Amino acid sequence: MKMISALVISFLLSFASEWKTDFASAKQEATQSHKYILLNFSGSDWCVPCIRMKKDVFETNLFQNFANEKLVLVRADFPRLSKNKLSAQQTEHNEALAEKYNPEGKFPFTLLIDSNGKVIKAWDGYTNTSPEDFIAQINKITNAQ
Known part of the structure; x- marks a missing residue:
């Protein structure tokens, strides 16, 4: 029974939305x-609200299913520990994204952006938003567009 459960979970995770690292x-x-x-x-390795948001919202099945249908996910990570260090190219890319979209250096900072690169909504920080509430906020905006 445990083997079947593990296989089902593995199968479902294979359809999970992947976070991209290349904005273009x-x-x-x-x-x-x-x-x-x-x-x-x-x-990812120092910002407790970032870690909680990832776990409590972004990694939930509800959010993953929603994202598969409506979103392209991009994460610009800024780890501090040397063992989590990104490549020089990825660090440069993330810094360029931060210059354009997050010049104040807020963490976590999440943006809903249209395919032209225009910011539609910004979430500054993490205030224990449930996946349902976060999805509802996105739906309210995208359904009005």
Whole structure:
């Protein structure tokens, strides 16, 4: 029984939305698939609110299912520990994204962006938002567009 459960979980996770690290390819995908981009600035190994938001919202099945249908997910990570260090190219890319979309260096900072790169909504920080509430906020905006 445990083996079957593990296989089912593994199968379901294979359909989970993947977080991209290249904004240009995310824009291209968003344009082709008529989706919005959700850009998340995170400090994955030092920012406790970032870690909680990832666990409590972004990694839930409810959010993953929603994201598969409506979003292209992009994470700009800024880890501090040397063991989590990103490549120089990825660090440069993330810094360029931060310069354009997060010049104040807020963490977590999440943006809903259209396929043209226009910011539609910004979430500054994490205030224990449930996946349902976060999805409802996105739906309210995207359904009005």
